[in-house]
Amino acid sequence: MPGRLTEAFPGLWRRARVVARVLRRKRQSEQEQQQEQPEQEEQQQQNTTVPVTKKKVSLEDRKLCEADDVEPKIRVNTTIQVAQLREEMDLRNFEAYIIPINGEQDGYTMEAEDRLPFLTGFTGSSGVAVVTTTQQAFWTDGRYFLQAEDELDCQWLLMKSGQEGVPKVMEWLKEVVPAGGKVAADPKLVSAETWKTYNKELAASEISLVAEETNLVDLVWPAEVRPAYPEDPIFIHELDFAGKRWEDKVKEVREEMVKKGADLLIVTSPDEVAWLLNVRGNDVKTTPVFRGYVIVDRKGVELFIPQGKITPAVDLHLNVNQCNDQECVSITAYSAILNRLRALELNPEVKKVMLPKKWSYSDGASYAIYSAVPEDKRLVAVSPVLLMKARKNPTEVQGMKASHVRDAVAVISFLAFMETQTLPDVNKIVKSYTKLNVKMGSSTEEVNLNSMSWVPDMMLVPNIIFSASEHHIFYNFLHDVTMPLYEVGLDYRHGTGHGIGHFLSVHEGEDTAAARHLTACTRASVTL
Template structure:
C-alpha cells in the first residue's frame, strides 16, 4: 500500500481554528531570479478588446454591465506602490472554495463579473478575465468594454500562464498567497522564473485596500450548529478516530484540512458563513501526538488567523497538506509554505472520499430529502402551469423562484436553498448559470421555453434538479433538441459499467445524440453533491458505490432559449450474468420529477429509452404520488398521473430511431387496422 493510497482513504481534527476575528495577513514573498530568455517572435495573445460583443458603437449596453473603470484605476495605483507589473485576482477564498462569502467576492468587485468561476488579471495597461463555457454570455454582459474576455478552451485563447509570459523580462506578478492553491502557485512561479518574471506574494490584499472605501461587506457572525447523529450516521469522534488510525499507519504527525465542507462533515457541524452552503470558515489540524488534551479525543479552539503561526511553529516531523481537486484548490500557497519543507507532504485530502461515499444513514437521508423536494417541485409546477395557461396572473422569473422557495420551505427539515434558483425564460435560458435580477427579470409566457434549475438544503440531504417546460406550442426544433438532450440523459442514467470507470469515459453517452446533428453544450455533464453540504462536491474521477452525482446534459441557443435536464443519481452495484475482471456498477435515479411529454418526439427514442422513461415515471408516480396523498395534495397527484402516462412507442412494443419516423407511423396504422379487423 503506497503512502498516497493510504491518505486517499484516510479521514481527518485536534486543533480546530474556526471563526475569524480579524483578517489573516501573511508575508509570503518568493524572489525569483530572471534567466534572461528571449520572447517568442509570435505573440500567443490572440484575444483583443475588438472581440468583445455588445461593445461596438451603437450597441445596446446590457442592463447588468458594471463600470469598473475607477476600481481598476485605484488598483493600479496600489500596484504601482508595490512595484507590480500585474496582479492576479482569483475567485476563491482562503479555502479555495467555489462559492465564497460576500466579503471574499474580490474578483466580482474588481471586474463586475458575478459568476462562480473565473480569474481576473490586471496589468498596468490591460485587464482580462478568464472563465469557462457556463459563463461566456454572462461575462459578455457584465464586463465593461475595457476587459478582455478569455473564453477558456476556445481556439486562440491563451491560458493565464501564457498571457503572463508575454510580460517583459523583469516584470513582477503579484498575488495574495492565501487565495491561490499551492500547486497552481508553484507551477506559475516555476514557468515565469524561466521567462525572467518574478511571482511575488503580497502580504496585503490590494483589492481589499480599495474595496474598504466602498464598504466591503462584513463576514457573517452567526454561530455554528450541530448536525445531529440521526442525520450524520456517525459521530465526529468516530470519524476523527478513523482518521487518526490512518495517520498513524502512515506515520503522519499532523493532517491539515482546509476545505470547508470537509471541516463541517468531519465535525458534524454546520454554519451559514457562505450563502447557500451550510459551512463555516475554519481550518482543522489533526494530531496524533497532541499533548494539549488529557482525553483520547478532544478539540481545542484557536483563533482563525493563527493557523499559519501554528504550522510554522510546529515541531512535527510529518505534516500532510491537501492537494487540489475538483471544486477545491487544496491548501493555499500560504498554508503550504507555512509548513517547513522537510516536514511537508502534499497529498489528496483523506476526508475527500470518505465524505463522498455516503454511509447508510446518509444515503437514506438523501433519498428522503429528494422525495420531499420532488413533492414541493411537482406541487409548484402544477400550480405554475395552471397559472400561466389560464393567464389570470402575471408571473416572472423572480416571482416564480420566490414562490417555489415557499413550497420547499413547507417541507420538513428545510434549511434554505442549495443555490440561487436559475429561473430563466426564453433568451435568459441560454445563459447557463443565469440568476434573475430586477434588471433582467422576464415575464413567463407561452411563447418560449422556461428552464428551472433549483434545489434545497434539508437536514437529511441536498438537492439539485433541472426541468425545462413550455406552456404553449414548442417548435419542431425545440422538441428535437429537448428529445436529444433527454435521450443522452437516459443513456447515461441506464448504463452499466465496470468498477473503476471514470466520469470522462461515460460523458460521451450524454452528448452523442446532440453530436449526431452537430450540437453540444459548454459545461460538464455532472458533479458530486453533498449531504446537507455543498451542491457541488468533489469526487474521485472513478465512480464508487455510495456516490451521489448529477446527470445534466443540455443545449443552449444563444439569445433564444436553453434546455437542461438534471437528476441526481446514486452509484450502486449492479448484478450481471458475468463478471469479466471487475464488479459492475450503475446508477439509481434519486430525483423523482416527471419529464415533459409535450417536448418529447417519441420517434427519436429507442425501445430501451422508452422503457427506461416509463419505468422512471412509474416510480415517480408510486413514490411521489404516495407522498402527495399523505400530504393531502390530491390536485397535484392528479396532475402527476397525467405527466407520467406511458409513452406510446414503448406501449406499442416498437423500436424507433431518428431515421424511422415514417416507418413508425405506418406500423402504428397497421396495428390499429389489425385491431379493428380482429374486434
C-alpha cells in the same frame, strides 16, 4: 424520468420535441459543413503560402461597446477600482496582479471576499482577472460567456476559456509582461498546485511570481461598502442526521494518518471541517459551512475559528478543553493558523505534516498554508476527510432518500406550473419552488438568464421549453435537480453530474461527470 414526464406533462414535451427536431436539423447541417471544411482548408493551403495566424483577443471583440450602442443594464463601470489598484501595483513595482474568484478557503467565497465582483462587476461563480499596468483581462468558462459580456465594462478583455485563439492566463502574461517583470497574487487565494504551475511557467520567461500577503483589492475596497464577515455562531449537526459521532470520525482519520506516516493533518476545506466535527454554519450564503481550519495530531484536535462562533452547546458537543479520558477539541483564533504552522520548524516530534492536494472539486491547500509548513515536513496527499465524507453512512443514505421524496413534490409542482406558462417569470417560479417543504434553503441564487449555468444556447424559447439547475439544502441532504436536456437534442457547456454533500456542498468529490472529465467512485457516494 423523461418517459414519466411525457405522460404527466404532454404539452411541455410536445413543444420540446418540436425544438428537438429543429435543433437536430441544425446540428446535422453543421456537421456536414464541418466535413466539408477540411477539404476546403486543404485546397486553400495548396493555393497560398501565406501563414495563417490566430486572431488575438482584443477590445474590438466586445459587444455593445460602440458609442451609439445601448449598453446592458447590468454592466458595471469599474474604471475607478482598476485605477486605484494600479496605483497600489505601481507602489510595489508589480507589472501585473492576479485576482482569482476564490476566497481564503478551498472553493468557498463569502460576501466579504467578493473581490472579483467588486473589481470587475462580474457576478458569476467562475472567473479570474488579471490587471497589468496598461491592460485588464478576464477569463471565464462557457457557462458565463454571455453574462460576462453584459456585466464587464468595455475596458475588459473578455477571454472565453477553451475557445480557439484564446490564451490561458499564463500564456497571456508571458506575452504582455517583459522579462524581469513581477507578477503578484495573494497566496491565500491560490492553491499550492496552481501557484507552483504558475511559478514554473513564468520563471521560464524570466518573470517573477510574488506572494503578496497584503491583498491589494482590499486596500482599494472601501470599508463602508465592503460586507463584513458573518458573526453567526456555528451549530451542531445532530447525530440523528449525521449518523456517526465526530469522535469516531477523528479516530478513523488518525488511522489513515498512520497509514501515510503523518504526524499531523491539516484540514483546509470548510465542508470537511464541518463534516468532521458534526457542526455547520452560516458564513457562506448558499452552503452551511463556516470559516475554520482543523489540525488533527496523534493526540488531539485543534479548531481555528473566528472569535464568538462557539456557543455553550457547541462547546459541550466538542468537549472543548475537556481532555481527560475522551476526545476533545481546543479552540484557537482563526488568524493564528499560519504562525502555528511556521512554528512546526521548532517541533522535532512532528516529522510529517499531511497537506491536502488538489482532487476532484477540492483545490487542496492554499499556497499560503502550503508554504508555511517547513519544506522537509510536507506530505501532500488526497485529504482522507474528503474520501470519508464521500462515503455516505446508512443514516445519511436514508436521509437522502427521504429528501428525494420531498423534493419530488416540488419538482412536480414546478412542472405543473410551467405547463400553464408562455413566458415564465423565472425568478418568481424558482422562489416559489424553494418554499416547498421544510428545509434550510436553496444553494442557488436568483437566475441570470444570460448565464449558461442556467439557460443553454437557444434554451429559453417562449411557450416552448425551460430548463434550470436547482440545488436544495435539507437538514439531512442536499438535492441537485437538473432538468433533462440531451433527451431533446440540446447541449450545454457545463457538467452533467457530480458528488452531493450531506447537508453540505452542492459540489463534492470524488465523482464528476462532464464532457471533458469523468471520474467514478465505487464506494457509497451519491452522484446526481
